[in-house]
Amino acid sequence: MTQPFPFSAIVGQDEMKQAMILTAVDPRIGGVLVFGDRGTGKSTAVRALAALLPKIDQIEGCPVNSARLSDCPGWAEVKSKRRVERPMPVIDLPLGATEDRVTGALDIERALTRGETAFEPGLLARANRGYLYIDEVNLLEDHIVDLLLDVAQSGENVVEREGLSIRHPARFVLVGSGNPEEGELRPQLLDRFGLSVEVESPREVEQRIEVIRRRDAYERNPADFAKTWNAEDARLRRRIVTARDAVARIETPEQTLRDCAELCLALGTDGLRGELTLLRAARALAAFDGAAVVERAHLRAVAAPALRHRLRRDPLDEAGSGARVARTVDGLFGAFRTAAE
Amino acid sequence: MTSPLSPAARAALALELLAIDPLGLGGVWIRARSGPTRDALLDRASALPLPLRRLPPDAGDDALSGGTDLGATLAAGGLVRRPGLLSTHAALIVPMAERVRPRCAARLGQALDRRAVCLLALDEGDAAEEALPTALADRLPIAVFLDGVRPADLPPARDAQAARARLAEVRHDSGALQELTLASTALGISSLRAPLAALAAARAHAAHAGRDALAAEDLRVAVELTLVHRAEAAPQDDAPPSTASEPETEDDRDPHDDASGKQSETLTEAARAALPPGLLAQLSAARAARMARGSGSGGTKQGGRRGRPLPARPGRPDGSARIDIVATLRAAAPWQTIRRRDAQDDRAIHVRPRDIRLRRHEEHADRLLVFVVDASGSAAMARLAQAKGAVELLLSEAYSRRDHVALVAFRGASAEVLLSPTRSLVSTKRQLAELPGGGGTPLAAGLQVAATLAAQASGRGMTPSFALLTDGRANISLDGRPDRAAASADAQRVAATLRRHGWPALVIDTGRRPAPALRTLAGTLDAHYLPLPHADAATMSRALAATLDG
Incomplete structure (x- = not known):
């Protein structure tokens, strides 16, 4: 495997980096959607994230990366009892993937050579406990989208066909990226992403030059470049691990819950998923910042990514939905109180 | 200053640089009709240090990334995989690149990002209608234009071997x-x-010239080769960009008075000199067309769309369905x-007729709503704004119903x-946002353009329906003359042709008073007639949805 670009070496794009870190702190936030211009490092960030994330423990040879032997599905016939450490799985779902490859299907080779009905796990199995990354998610075939919606909802992949009756856990963080000019995402799928960020090319010349400089240094010698950023990445990794432990202990005052509800009501988001995601993301951010209590400042920081894709479309509003969220937040919490909060 | 490269020299140089660093550069975008010049240029691709392959126009995903090799699987009795075109590093010729489907373009783009492929994209598109998918256009570094270049113009090819060794x-x-x-x-x-x-181009060029450090010359050539065709705004062109989408160009164009500013100014100067006259306009037209087509899940999806696949069913192959192997x-x-034991022969695989499974697809015709909007002077600007609002509202609702929307506007002497x-x-x-208003009312032309669009769409399996928004005072005839009588007659004639297709239609009278002529036209069209003198966007959208759903 080639050396990925170090996460901390990504210039700017703070909202995207923050969203990805938050899902690493609390996977229940439920995925990130990155929409934006071409050539802004969307895919680079996802690959970098894979290298940044702490390793996971799993039973050796388990096709669904189970942490305990009792979690290994029966059909997998896992022989080993050893636990091994492995990098966090970040699985690519290629655009043209067939249904069979995504869900898994009958293992033809074993069927033909040995006449056995065996299950060959698909991408969903491999992504369990990790990340599932879909580049150009807005170009994904409808039937694959339906499939993903179902699995992302239930956390379980069920295969019932060709004499197979298989189920296995498939809990993963969905990361999608795409360019909105090439087509939009179905609202149902949009809703499944916890956070949604919009990226654009940096507008400052100095920043652009820095991007090019680092990219060039990376391409000339990936290993050396990674070494210079190793310490930074390690620091980030430690913060994520600490935040993971801390997130359950974060206090949520009544006032924060009220703020969440008021914000979502004012924005008219559908359902309660908005509130939940907002709260989880704010809590993860508080944990990452080392705070003990979720405060308005945290809500404010995650409001746009947590809510902008849940608003009802108002095509006559020229400003994007991110601006609408910001406007409402300012209206509710006051515009200039960030420092005081 | 050195004069810019001629198209022929540029093309030859592009191929030579590609031969030096095929994967680092990633490819070249060759915009040319097929012909001897293009063939001569492609012959030089054999200098690339990579196996040269050709992407079949109908390449599916398994052709790109590999799949089951059926013949070998059956012969061996075990699964045999076939490598795809992208499985190994290769130089890939992509014919008719402007027609590559977005999904395929995305795969190629991902391979380019991995530095696993070198693409020679042959774009035969006509300037305005067709252009390379953005996923590829953004990743292909060099563009080559062969209009008016004869094979003899190409300078003799140079060997790249020594330069390749020097590149590192x-x-x-x-x-x-x-x-x-x-x-x-x-x-x-x-x-x-x-x-x-x-x-990457500058480095390859330095290696090409036998230097071991970048010289000003390398940068100049690199800018000319790789940046010119991407230019959004001609440098130092004081006219503001036409769209609001590129506000950054304004900010970024402020002069940099530091030392390096001068050098980069020289570079952009060179770029500007290298711009073939009219090219920028042509490219931005292509970009606009691409934008208008909305590529992606919009325009092309219906083409190859065979509906969502359903589970295969047992059945007999009777020629009407394909076997799902x-x-x-x-x-x-x-x-x-069991069968091997019973049959007592050593065929690798025993397939019985009852094993045959047939492919099934759920066909689902997409609906297309064509808005034919009067943007003439008589339809007051306020009306136009409301029509725009209705289109946007409908589109945002259409998404859940998977509808497509198209927009035809007529004003002045023609429709587009x-x-x-x-x-x-x-x-x-x-x-x-960019739809301008004013001028005459060429109603017939508008209907004609809409009819052509609808016919194309229905050819691709969509079900078109129309919404005509006008105040009905047609005053420009089909041949562009300001003649009220001829204009009405023409409109009636086109309407009668339209009716024969049986597409549902709705005529919305946006005039202050209902126009009798428009009611007659609606009759000819067999359309619902809806006088909406005081309609706002929301009312209009509700009326449209109600009529067309009914």
Whole structure:
């Protein structure tokens, strides 16, 4: 495997980096959607994230990366009892993937050579406990989208066909990226992403030059470049691990819950998923910042990514939905109180 | 200053640089009709240090990334995989690149990002209608234009072997990086892939020239080769960009008075000199067309769309359905041991007729709503704004119903397709915001353009319906003359032709008073007539939805 670009070496794009870190702190936030211009490092960030994330423990040879032997599905016939450490799985779902490859299907080779009905796990199995990354998610075939919606909802992949009756856990963080000019995402799928960020090319010349400089240094010698950023990445990794432990202990005052509800009501988001995601993301951010209590400042920081894709479309509003969220937040919490909060 | 490269020299140089660093550069975009010049240029691709392959126009995903090799699987009795075109490093010729489907383009783009492929994209598109998918256009560093170049014009090819060996030795400092970034910013290019491509080209060019450090000459040629065709705004062109989508070009164009500013100014100067006259206009037209087409899940999806696949069913192949080979093998697989024992021959695989599985697809015709909007002077601007609002509202609702929307506007002497069938809200908003008003009312021309659009769409399996928004005072005839009587007659004639197709239609009278002529036209069209003298966007959208759903 080639050396990925170090996460901390990504210039700017703070909202995207923050969203990805938050899902690493609390996977229940439920995925990130990155929409934006071409050539802004969307895919680079996802690959970098894979290298940044702490390793996971799993039973050796388990096709669904189970942490305990009792979690290994029966059909997998896992022989080993050893636990091994492995990098966090970040699985690519290629655009043209067939249904069979995504869900898994009958293992033809074993069927033909040995006449056995065996299950060959698909991408969903491999992504369990990790990340599932879909580049150009807005170009994904409808039937694959339906499939993903179902699995992302239930956390379980069920295969019932060709004499197979298989189920296995498939809990993963969905990361999608795409360019909105090439087509939009179905609202149902949009809703499944916890956070949604919009990226654009940096507008400052100095920043652009820095991007090019680092990219060039990376391409000339990936290993050396990674070494210079190793310490930074390690620091980030430690913060994520600490935040993971801390997130359950974060206090949520009544006032924060009220703020969440008021914000979502004012924005008219559908359902309660908005509130939940907002709260989880704010809590993860508080944990990452080392705070003990979720405060308005945290809500404010995650409001746009947590809510902008849940608003009802108002095509006559020229400003994007991110601006609408910001406007409402300012209206509710006051515009200039960030420092005081 | 040195004069810019001639198209022939540029093409030859592009191929030579590609031969030096095929994967680092990633490919070349060759915009030319097929002909001897293009063939001569492609012959030089044999100098690339990579196996040369050709992407079949109908390449599916398994052709790109590999799949089951059916013949070998059946012969061996075990699964045999076939490598795809992208499985190994290769140089890939992509014929008719402008017609590559977005999904395939995305795969190729991902391979380019991995530096696993070198693409020679042959774009035969006519200037305005067709252009390379953005996923590829943004990643291909060099564009080559062969209009009017004869094979004899191409300078003799040079051997790249020595230069290739030298490439790794070429040094560059961060000053070069800075200059290339500044140059690309000054040209209004927002993608950060551009300066990286320029750097790769500059390095290859230095190796080509036998240098081991970048010289000013290398940077100049690199800018000319890699940045010019991406230029969004001609440098130092004081006219503001036409769309609001590129505000950064304004900010970024302020002069940099530091030392390196001068050098990058020279670079953009060179770029500007290298711009063939009219090219920028042509490219931005192509970009607009691409935007209008909304590519992606909009325009092209219906083409190859065979509906969503359903599970394969047992059945007899009677020529009407295709056999689902993999499902058939799956059905046969569990029986192999028993059948082998019973049959007592050593065929690798035993398939019985009852194993045959047929492919099934759920056909689902997409609906297309064609808005034919009167943008003439008589339809007051306020009306036009409401019509725009209705289109946007409908589009945002259409998404849940998977409808497509197209927009035809008529004004002055003619009509044009502002928005080809699309589902993208982003591109619609962009096109609508730019819709100008004023001039005569060429109603017949509007209907004619809409009819052509609808016929194309129905050819691709969509079900078109119309919404005509006008105040009905047709005053420009089909041949562009200001003649009220002829204009009405023409409109009636086109309407009668339209009716024969039986597409549902709705005529919305946006005039202050209902126009009798328009009611007659609606009768000819067999359309619902809806006088909405005081309609706002929301009412209009409700009326449209009600009528067309009914």
